[in-house]
Amino acid sequence: MLTKKQKQILDFVKKYSAKKGFAPALEEIKKHFRLRSVATIHQHIATLRDKGYLHHQKNQPRSITASETERLIQIPVLGRISAGQPIEAIEDKETIAIPQGKLPLPLKDYYALRVQGDSMVDEGILNEDIVVIKKQQTAENGETVVALLDNYEVTLKKIYREKNGFRLQPANPKFKPIFTRELTVQGKVVSIIRSFDELKDKISKREFTNATIEYLEKADMAYRKLLGQYFTPRSIRDLLISKLPVNIESPKVLDPGCGTGEFLITAKQYFKNPELHGWDIDQNLIGVSKRNVPEAKLKNIDALENENYEQYDFVIGNPPYFEFTPTEMVRKKFKEIIGGRVNIFSLFIYQGIKWLKEGGYLAYIVPPSMNNGAYFSALREFVVKNANIEYLHILNDSKIFAGALQSTMLLVLKKGKNKGDYIFKKNNILIFSKNHRHLTNAFKKKKTLYDLGYSVKTGRLVWNQNRNLLTDNSKEGVPLVWAHNITDDGLKVPTLKAGKPQYVKTNNYDTGPCIVVNRITGSVRSTKLKAGIIPAGMKFIAENHVNVIFPPTRHNSLSMEKLATQLTSKEKIEVLKNITGNTQISKTELERLLPISV
Known part of the structure; x- marks a missing residue:
């Protein structure tokens, strides 16, 4: 499927080539679209090549040729749909180009909607995405559908049949499900369209290597969401790693979810002669890491299964975060920290502390929900029992992470005796807070509603x-x-x-x-x-x-x-x-x- 900008570039290449008999140069395409950088055009050409619309020989001038193997068809974009609270449908006149082979016939059975809201982020559906809908009046449990409520409200949710009606389930823990006795299914989601243009303001060559940018451009967002893949800009990596001591000679450094290897690049530049180790469950990302950090010892493994404990001086990274239903084996292994719904990042914190030598440091980027969330109370107790919080800082702007929508936090732990830093405890509830001293002072000569009998x-x-x-x-x-x-x-x-x-x-x-x-x-x-x-x-x-x-x-x-x-x-x-x-x-x-x- 093509975004609006990709379709415009493809049309320009075809018209230019037909008129002049040869392909436009990248500089000419840049000038036509009034863009500042040839690199942006190169990214679009690479995407069109990978999707089969163009052929392009590297390092050869005017070597762009259009592929005639697949005809584009226009799907109507009928308006906006809520991925939050239900809203009224708004009909606009807009179309989007999609390769004909991507959708089974008849094509009249399909339409598209622009998403408003973020209740479906864990399904890889973000605000302002376009979803392609197949018209149908029935759906299986767990399918993402367009649901009409009360004959005028529409919403995008996963559908489940309940005893007395239906449950429309969001894919974001911030939102509650909608229960209704009656609804009308107007279709189910068959594809999601996202433009790399939407990420370009958040991604720059100063923040990522070319290999990472190329992966972000090509990778399917739903696949990245499934594995909890978010990549950390260099400026944020530098800030986090700068909180670690640099006086250890030849430290053993591990990134257990190394992705494209960006954290290992930062570690290589920061530490003195580090021995770099990186693991990832995705073989494709291990391949990108090898391009970025060829000297690192990389393995395609599931980090949660590894028990090579007490081996590392530093465990660093941005572990995946998404809720999942653990197997009995996983639940048994991590029973010390599991309480209620399970988010995978909490297991990476548990493992990270275990992998460290005594006195070693963990430096992670994690959601701040671990600070006070009820489901993470056992995790907080485990942290206090096994480590000291050396640094805690919440980044409220989620836009610095390509594709992420929630706030994130920089966390540094030192394995060993806890000193009480960043900890606040009241009425048997323990939370982490950057302003723990402020909270302690706020409670001087004060009571809680519980203390007063409310x-x-x-x-x-x-x-x-x-x-x-x-x-x-x-x-x-x-x-x-x-x-x-x-x-x-x-x-x-x-x-x-x-x-x-x-x-x-x-x-x-x-x-x-x-x-x-x-x-x-x-x-x-x-x-x-x-x-x-x-x-x-x-x-x-x-x-x-x-x-x-x-x-x-x-x-x-x-x-x-x-x-x-x-x-x-x-x-x-x-x-x-x-x-x-x-x-x-x-x-x-x-x-x-x-x-x-x-």
Whole structure:
């Protein structure tokens, strides 16, 4: 499949050649498209050659010829589709060129949509990608489909049949599944189109070798996502490796997921006469690494199976990160750190510490979710038991990693006795934080909601599972508190919003007084907590994106009004940023990790 720019270049080569009898030079193509660099044109020509549209002999002038083996057909791009919360379909007039042989006949059975949102990133579907859809009204469990909800909302999700309807499952842990009794399948995804143009602003020759850039251009994004392949720019590698000691002569250095060998290049330049070792499960990447670092000892192996422990002075790299279902053998081997859902990067941290000699250093790029996520609590305990955190720094701009969408973190551990650096512990919950000292000071002469006898519960109504109970008639039900009902000025009920009925028909309700707060707090950089008071005696149910704070049964001197004011104060928001490092606050964090003045 061709991107818009690739199609334009191919058309220009064909027209130029037909008119003048010979092919254009790269400089002429650059001039025609008003591009600054011939290198960019070379990348596009290489891609067109690899896809079979052009023939190009290296180091030969005007040797570009168009292949006539496959005709391009135009697929209509009907609009945008949400890979986040459902949105209304928007029809645009646009087409995209695809080789005819890529799609089985009849071609009228296909259309394309531009993706909006990032709920399907773990399936290799990114924001602004184009997905090619085959029209059909049925789908198997686990297939990615275009689903029509309520006759006007469309969304892109994996479909699963449930006992009472359907589950539309996102491929991003930040998003919750959508449950619905009825939907209409409008087609399933058969291909994803991504342009290398979308990555070129994030990739430069100063950051990567030519071999890595070539791989990024050619490699299928879905395949890279499957193996958790993200490649680290040189500037970030340099920053991380600079935190390691350089006084060890001829250190033994391992990158257990070496990819194209970029980290080994940085290690070669930084350490004194290092002995470089690199492993990767992908044979193709080992081949690229051999081109980049021919002197390294490279192996095509599964790092999680290797038990050659206590051999290395430094373990470095950007290990893969994706959730998976471990086998019994893997679960047994890593039982010390597994709790709930398993992300593969946590196993690389466990292995990395094991591979190190006593006093050795681990330097990884990992997601910051390990700092406070409930599923990583056992991992944090293992780290504290076996190593000291020497350096921790969150990079909030995910765009520095080609194809990645989440925040990342620089982490340096030293194997040996833990000194308590970057650690904060309260109410038997241990978290890692860059500002751990700030958190310690914030809790001086303070209590938590748990200490004061308050309890926090997440809203218990999942609206997609209970559509038949929702109503806009106040006489038919009790108020349903949505996140949008909680404003900067407190609770606003009723608040009319399309598709969000304000009441629910049930006799199973909660009763005030209590405080409701939003569970989704925004981005890491712009965290915001809003609070509203449910008055005494008011019947209500909270929606699942709301946390509810219930007062203690015993007398408490702290009034609801004062508590609500504290929760939304700048001081508490700053603490919240350091506790969660995330876009939402759990009921446990709210109950046990937020300092309250009494």
